[in-house]
Amino acid sequence: MRKVVQSHATEFALLAVIVIISLFLSIATDRFFSLGNAFDLLNTSSVNIIFAVGLLVVLIAGGIDISFAVAASVVQYVAALLLGWMGGGGWISGLLIAGALGVLLGAVNAFLIHKFRIISIVATIATFNIYFGLLMFFTRGVSIYNLPDWLTSRVILFEHEMADGSWVEITLPVLVMLICVVATWVFITRTTTGRQLYAFGDNPEGARRFGINIGAMQFIAFGWLGLMAGIGGLIQAHYAQEVVPNALYGRELDVLAAVVLGGARLGGGKGSVLGCVLGVLLISITQNGLNLAGVSPYAFKMIVGAIILVAITLSNTSIEKLLPFMRQEEGRK
Amino acid sequence: MTGRESAEGGQKPLLSLRNINMTFGGVKALKAVSFDVLPGEVHCLAGENGSGKSTLIKIITGVYRPQDGAVIDYDGQTYSHMSPVTAQNSGIQVIWQDLALFPEMSVAENIAFQTLLGRWPRFVNYNSMREKAIKALARLGVTLDVDRPLKDYAIAQRQIVAIARALVGEAKLVFMDEPTASLTQSETDHLLDIVRTLSASGVAVVFVSHRLAEVLEISSRLTVLRDGALVGVYPTAGMTQSRITELMTGKTFDQTVRARNVDANPVVLEVEGLSRPGQFEDISFAVRRGETLGITGLLGAGRTELALSLFGMLKPRSGTVKLQGKLVQFSSNRDAIAAGIAYLSEDRLSLGLIQPQSIADNLVIASLDRIKDGGLLSDVRKQELVARWIADLGVKIGQQGDAISTLSGGNQQRVAIAKWLATDPKLLILDAPTVGVDVGARAGIFDIVAKLADSGLAIILISDEVPEVYFNADRVLHMAQGRIVNQFTPSDCALRDIEAAVYA
Numbered sequence: 001m002r003k004v005v006q007s008h009a010t011e012f013a014l015l016a017v018i019v020i021i022s023l024f025l026s027i028a029t030d031r032f033f034s035l036g037n038a039f040d041l042l043n044t045s046s047v048n049i050i051f052a053v054g055l056l057v058v059l060i061a062g063g064i065d066i067s068f069a070v071a072a073s074v075v076q077y078v079a080a081l082l083l084g085w086m087g088g089g090g091w092i093s094g095l096l097i098a099g100a101l102g103v104l105l106g107a108v109n110a111f112l113i114h115k116f117r118i119i120s121i122v123a124t125i126a127t128f129n130i131y132f133g134l135l136m137f138f139t140r141g142v143s144i145y146n147l148p149d150w151l152t153s154r155v156i157l158f159e160h161e162m163a164d165g166s167w168v169e170i171t172l173p174v175l176v177m178l179i180c181v182v183a184t185w186v187f188i189t190r191t192t193t194g195r196q197l198y199a200f201g202d203n204p205e206g207a208r209r210f211g212i213n214i215g216a217m218q219f220i221a222f223g224w225l226g227l228m229a230g231i232g233g234l235i236q237a238h239y240a241q242e243v244v245p246n247a248l249y250g251r252e253l254d255v256l257a258a259v260v261l262g263g264a265r266l267g268g269g270k271g272s273v274l275g276c277v278l279g280v281l282l283i284s285i286t287q288n289g290l291n292l293a294g295v296s297p298y299a300f301k302m303i304v305g306a307i308i309l310v311a312i313t314l315s316n317t318s319i320e321k322l323l324p325f326m327r328q329e330e331g332r333k
Numbered sequence: 334m335t336g337r338e339s340a341e342g343g344q345k346p347l348l349s350l351r352n353i354n355m356t357f358g359g360v361k362a363l364k365a366v367s368f369d370v371l372p373g374e375v376h377c378l379a380g381e382n383g384s385g386k387s388t389l390i391k392i393i394t395g396v397y398r399p400q401d402g403a404v405i406d407y408d409g410q411t412y413s414h415m416s417p418v419t420a421q422n423s424g425i426q427v428i429w430q431d432l433a434l435f436p437e438m439s440v441a442e443n444i445a446f447q448t449l450l451g452r453w454p455r456f457v458n459y460n461s462m463r464e465k466a467i468k469a470l471a472r473l474g475v476t477l478d479v480d481r482p483l484k485d486y487a488i489a490q491r492q493i494v495a496i497a498r499a500l501v502g503e504a505k506l507v508f509m510d511e512p513t514a515s516l517t518q519s520e521t522d523h524l525l526d527i528v529r530t531l532s533a534s535g536v537a538v539v540f541v542s543h544r545l546a547e548v549l550e551i552s553s554r555l556t557v558l559r560d561g562a563l564v565g566v567y568p569t570a571g572m573t574q575s576r577i578t579e580l581m582t583g584k585t586f587d588q589t590v591r592a593r594n595v596d597a598n599p600v601v602l603e604v605e606g607l608s609r610p611g612q613f614e615d616i617s618f619a620v621r622r623g624e625t626l627g628i629t630g631l632l633g634a635g636r637t638e639l640a641l642s643l644f645g646m647l648k649p650r651s652g653t654v655k656l657q658g659k660l661v662q663f664s665s666n667r668d669a670i671a672a673g674i675a676y677l678s679e680d681r682l683s684l685g686l687i688q689p690q691s692i693a694d695n696l697v698i699a700s701l702d703r704i705k706d707g708g709l710l711s712d713v714r715k716q717e718l719v720a721r722w723i724a725d726l727g728v729k730i731g732q733q734g735d736a737i738s739t740l741s742g743g744n745q746q747r748v749a750i751a752k753w754l755a756t757d758p759k760l761l762i763l764d765a766p767t768v769g770v771d772v773g774a775r776a777g778i779f780d781i782v783a784k785l786a787d788s789g790l791a792i793i794l795i796s797d798e799v800p801e802v803y804f805n806a807d808r809v810l811h812m813a814q815g816r817i818v819n820q821f822t823p824s825d826c827a828l829r830d831i832e833a834a835v836y837a
Contacts (some may be wrong), residue, residue, distance in 0.1 A: 007482070193454040195442065199435045206433035209396070210450060211417045269437040 004005040010263030013314045014278040016284060021307075025289035032292050035160075036168045039175040044174035045284040047236045049277055051255045052262070053184040059259060060188060061221035062201035062268025063113065063120035067128035068225055069251040072233030074131050076243045079234060080144045080151075088148045095236055098282045102230020103223045107155050110222035114215045128252070133250065135245050144243040149235075152241040173235045180228055187224070197221060201268025210214025257308050282311060347372040347537050348425075348506055350405040353399050355388055355561075362388045363399070364562045370506060372534045375528060377548045377569070380558035381581055381771040382741050386541055389558070390508050394527060395420040408505065421447070426499035430510040432485055432491055434498075441466040441479035444497045459478050469497035472534075473527050486607065489520040496527060505535045513542060514768060517632030517797060518836055525551050544798075545574040557581055582773040588800075591625075591783060592807045592823040598622040600658070601791035602760050603641070607652030612638040613815040616652070620760065621752040625782065625792040627802025627823075629835055630812035636795045637679060639812070640762050643793075644676040645669035657759065670699060675753035676805065679764040679795075685749045686737050694717045696748055700755040722751035728782055743774020760784065763794045779805045800837055803828045811835055 024134040026033035053070060058065050079098045083089040089097070095122050105127075112123040152301050155172035162168060188194035200217045208214055262279030264271030290300055346369040355363040365726050370376050372445050380386045387533065391397045393405070395415035403486075405412040408423060409804055415425075441459070442449070444466035475493050484492060485766045492512055498505045509528070516605045528538050528551055533749065542548055548555065549569055557564040557580045564580050579585050589755045598621040607616040613635035620626045628636050641647045645663030654661055656672055663669045666676070678685045686695050696719050704714040704734050719733050728747045732738065737745060742757045746766060753761060763782065782805060786792055802809045811819035811834055818833050 190457055191454045192451060192457055195438070195449045195457055198438060199446070199449070201440075202435040202437045203433065205431075206435060208430070209417065209427075209433050210446065211421070212450065269435065316513045 008272075011272065011275045011278060014262065014275065014282060015312060016283050017307075017311050018278065018312060021282070021285060021289065022180060025285070025292070029289065029292040032289055035294070036162065036166055037288070039168045039170055041176050041284055041288055042177075043169075043171050043239075044288075045280055046177035046260070047232050047239065048251070048255055048258065048280045048284070049177050050180045050228050050232035050235065051251070052276045052280050053273055054180055054225035054232070055255055055259050056262075056264055056271050056273065057184065057188060057197065057224045058120075058221045058264065058317075059264040060201045060268060060271050061197045061217055063218070063221060064202060064256075065106075065109060065124045065222065065225055065267060066121065066252050066256075067105075067109060067124040067131055068229040069248040069255070070128055070132040070135065071102065071226065072229040072236065072251075073245055073248045074135050074247075075101045075230045075233040076237045077135060077245060078142065079230075080147060080237065080243045083148055083151070084146070088150070090150055094148075094151065095231060098230040098234035099227050100230070102226040102228070102233065104226065106222040106224070106226020107219055109226075110215075110218040113222070114218045125239055126312050132246075132249065140247050141245055143245065147237065147241065147243065151238050170241075173239055176231065181233060183279060184224070184228075188273070193220060193270050194195060200270055201270075203269070254283065255280070257269065261308055268287065282307065344371050346370060346406070347408060348387075348393070349404075350393070351404040351406075353389065353392060353403050355385075355392065355397060355399050356734075359391070360559050363392075364405070366561070366563050368563075369554055369566070370537050370539060371554075372505075373532055373537055374554060375532050375538045375540055375552045377552035377555045378539055378541045378558070379545075379548060379555055379577055379581055381773055382743075383560075384558040384581070385561040386558055387510065388561075390427060390510060390539075390541070390657065393420070394425055394462075394508070398410060403504075407481040421502060422504050424505035426502050426504040426506070427508040428492075428495045428510065428512060430514065431494045432511070434491055434495060435485035437482055439480055440477050440483055440486070440494055443494050444469055444479070444482050445501050446498060449501050462647040465501050466497065472500055473497055473530065475527075488515045489517070492516065492520075492524060493527070493584065496531075498535075500531075504536050506539070507531065507580060508539045508541070510541045511543065513541070513544060513547060519631060521547065543770075545577050545772070548577065559583060582775065588804050590803065590823045591805055592604070594824075595621050595624040595807055598624065601654040601656065602643070603658075603795075604656075605653045606820075607639070607642065607649050607654065608640060609638060609649045611649060611815075612647075613642075613812070616817055618810060618817065620791045620793060622729040622791055623786050623789050625786045625794055625806045627806025627809040628793060628795045628812060629797060629799055629802045629809060629831070631835065632797055634812040636812050637764055640676060640764050640795055643669070643760075644674055644762060646676075670756055670758075673757070674762070675699075675756055675758035675767055676762045677749055677753055677764060679768065686745060686752075689736055691734045692723075692728075692730055692737050692740065692748055695737045696722060696752050697754060699752050700757075718755060726751050726754075727777070741774065742770045743777060745817065746770050746778055747781065750778070754785070758790070760791045761795065762795065764795045765797070766794070767796070767798070775801075776777050779780035799832045800828060803831055 031037055055065060055068060075098050076099055079094065079173070082097055083094060086093070109124055109127055112118050112127070113120050156169045157171065157175055158168055159169040188197065196207065196212050197217060197220065200212060200214065204214070236248065239248065258279035259276050260266065261282065262271065262275030264276065283304055286304055287300055290303060350366065350368040353363050353366045366385065368389060378386050379390070388397065392399050393415060395417040398414040403413055405415060405621065441463045445462040448465065463479055470477055473493060473496060475491055477486065477490060482731050483494060483721050513524060516524060523549065528540065532656040534680060540548070540552055549572060552569050555567045555572065555577070557577070559581060600619045603619045605617050607615045616639060618626070620835060630636055644651045644668040645668050661672055663672070682773055693715060697715050701710060704711055704718055706714055716733060723730060726747045728744050728751065730744070737748060740748065766778055770778060782794065783790060794802055794806050806823065809821040809823060809831060810817050811821065821831050
């Protein structure tokens, strides 16, 4: 048990913070601790979790991406236009189009980073501006409300009537999110390519000496994030039932904070899917709780920022320092 | 180039290089070099930094491609150049000086990393990786928890992990580049045992080391390079350290004990009962003006912790420190620098110097107050200060503005010493000042140390290489498990007396 706690210190620290905040919110508000609210949280966090597991892969490979959220906006918009032009389409063609467009935009980042040796943060700040600029220029900021029916109609996977007559439900975004989470987990922990990404992020020179194809690593990492951004973009359009060009603008920093909160290291080689999911959930729970507690939305950012600081500090402090009894056991060894 | 065929008694070489030429930007790094390795032998590749050792290793492992005309015979095949994949697949493994390991990944993944390679993605078989790792470690007679991340282990174990990795690759020929540079004596002994085990099981080992004692102990043959050219191939039997140094540098050095009696000089630093539980206990000693006090002992004896405490970076729990008769207590190393203590860190590459920055900027970093003019830093004063120290210490540089990383190890170390001398210290603590410095350049560094001592500076010289303190210090303290257990005066004892005590 001690070994598990030590090797997953970040995840346990996050879980502890989530439990503490949840306990506090359960007492402070009467609506927080309910099945309906838990499901709401899942439904609303799904898109961010999809983005987060994608970004995780790039961080593990030692890169960073600022452009994925506006890339998702571009994908939404272009996919909506293409689907309209095709005369509707369906979930399969929709996901294929969105995924392919996302991979394409991710590959542009990988190309710039690999071919011209541009540092990933600079390259993606540039593409962030280019993608968003092109989108606003060509759309003139006009939203699309006229989406295909299949995309806007809610898909309920599970519903249950509670004793008080209210309905709780789990919707399609949660299923897509689960698939993305499991796929990413399998990819980065169970495939040789995933482990090569870790090695590349951990020690690029070491990986190069093993003959690992550095260019391929960049394309795979940014391609995976692009895929997740594309899927996340389509799901966000489905959830919002509209495509607003600047709807996802600014989302990149929220997701980045959540992923780093989850233990991924800027610089590569470290990070887990579980930590990533917990990171997003911690921020969602905090916002949700503040909402229920009737705190002014203007104060959200400030409080979320403080929570991020506290959680990062906790997870960077060694478990021995937090729990002195574990140090004693270590000493006996 | 003599004796290539005579010494082997007709045994066919595993690896045979002929006519290897390599040029980097107009500079000839290798000039028509030949090199042979016999199956299962331990072969030493010796030469100063810049002599072409690393370039040669990189050619054999396929990192570099030699110029046309090269012939590489390996294991019955002839190549004009290698590629990393061919080299690995045919059993050539390198243990790089920086080990090329992955600290965040588990020990098992590090050892069995090759199973993760390949063009097409596959599912990872963690069980087979663990088995391979445990088996490779067992062959070396070592047990480690293969599930723990590598970063949990110290450098000595990481070295073993790197060797185990080579075994998983079915190595026939293993290159070890400075494998003992950061190991203590007992760890080094363990490593040399492992090298013998490898060699006995038929794996040829090419060993590169600055520590000539090891070279003599472990290898059966020796190839010496100087300035990119082959000096010769020699059987190790009958060789001496000074002979190898001569071959490597083309110069002769003689080592004499320098110890002098400085009891008449005033005391600069006086330490009484200094303790920091778990690291050092009850340390008392004094250093006089013009004295060089050697402190030796195995790694982990508390030497560096003691030095850091004197330098204000660690806080001792009890005891007193007097500097020129005045009781001092430092709350940070800034206080210590202001009081006249300088500390040359043991890890020059990562702590001592800021590699991408210029020589001049590195030199003045600890003495910025001295180059101010009207409150702002003055470039003119900086240049004057730098020029003075560069000349004083005989540092060979191109331009003051060149990056420090362009200098050789010995010259970098001189800049690091100059950086501290520019703070005008009364006490200079040198922690392992010759790690990563060539034999030729080492003598130069100790010449500087002697000159500084003669000019009245009090010096504490910390090293785990006993000969260094024996030949260069006036007195030698031996630390073990956090305590001073012996004191020696080199002029009254033999080198082996101290060595016997330290390695006992």
